[in-house]
Amino acid sequence: MVLPLSIQNQINWNTLEIAKGDWIDRRLREHRSDVLYRARLLKNDQWVNFLFEHKSEPDKKTHKQLLNYILESWDLHEQQEPSYELLPVVISIIVYHGKKSWKIENSIKPLIAIIEETQDCVPDFKAFLLDLSAFDLEIIADSMLKMFLLTLKYGKNANLFSILPQIISISEKIDHNGRSDDYLRVVLTYLGAIINSDEKDKFWKIVAEEHRDGEEFMETIADALRKEERLKREKIEREAAILREKIIQKNTELKQMETELKLMETEIKQMEIEIERKDDLIEIYIYVSKHDGFFSGRFDS
CATH class of the missing domain: 1.10.220 (Annexin V; domain 1)
Structure with missing residues (x-):
């Protein structure tokens, strides 16, 4: 197997299960990751994730794609296991079945314009390569x-x-x-x-x-896939509920803003009325001031 025995011997392989079927990266919609497996450690119940990425030809951006999937797998883990404080290690396995030799460096660093003294700022990791072209499947016992x-x-x-x-x-x-x-x-x-x-x-x-036992066996597997689909549906429903709450909150905020705007409009109208009243008083005052002598002469006698 592609994994070193030192890693294999830490895994409880009887607990191996599919954590998620394939998903399309939201940021790279043309790329599709493969199934994400998970299994528990022998010494405790901590999960370990196994991410398989199929490649039919050498791809320099493989590590960038894997990094996207690793981050998504951690988001998934936090949804599935909210009580776990630690994130599972993700073991990435590149399954290569192309004709050309795979000579891509096992690092994300060649994709990044690293400047001096910034090596440690790069989120780097290693992936295991399973080159199927190196195996003659017919002679494997x-x-x-x-x-x-x-x-x-x-x-x-x-x-x-x-x-x-x-x-x-x-x-x-x-x-x-x-x-x-x-x-x-x-x-x-x-x-x-x-x-x-x-x-x-x-x-x-x-x-x-x-x-x-085809029919019975198929139904058992179909149950597992239906469970996976149910989990997907529940996740979508949770996200929809959160979105609805945000919309309701936004609507509430908009209504509050509308109320505040109406109050402001009322205040502005009152101010306009007050200004008009004062303008009228000023005009009266000016008129009276101009004709003050006229009135005085008339009433002095």
Whole structure:
């Protein structure tokens, strides 16, 4: 496996689950991240995230895309696990199945115009590279490893449906006692989450036909995907509720502003009336002043 044993041995792989299906980055809508997995540590219940990014050709901006997804995965974690004080470490795995050699530096720094003494200001990280072109999948004997590599290689490939029966068949060679179906369930849930929506019926039909307990097994996975969709819907509903509150608050503020404006208009009208009254008094005063002699002469006698 691509991960060092020192990392593998810290993970409770029985707790591996999908934290989120693929999502489209709001800032980079043409890029789509792959499924985000998570598992707990053996020594405590802290989560560790695994982010897979598929590449069919070398991409210099891969680390920038991964950084966007890492930040989004932390936002997701805070929504799913609000009681956790620490964010999970995110282990990024680049799954490469292109023809050219991957010679991209394992760092975000080449993308940044770093000036002197600012190296430590750059949010840098390392990703693990799984170069599928280096594997001859036909000669791999380990069933779980072969399933894993086939899934990653063909997950977003047009040949997925021709390889899917082979993946299901390989799973039956894994030691039973529940482990076989558990691992296949993870694989199929992953595939079911990343394929196009218009291909899902074809996908599940193959699963139902090829697996020994196809219908029942498919329903179990469908339940998991429905749960994921429910969580997405609940998140959208929460965001909509927050938006509604903001709109109500803005409307309240606007009404208060309208009331204040009306009061100001009333005050302005009163001031205008007062000014007109004073203007009239001034005109009367001026008139009286000009004719003061006239009135005085008339009334002195």
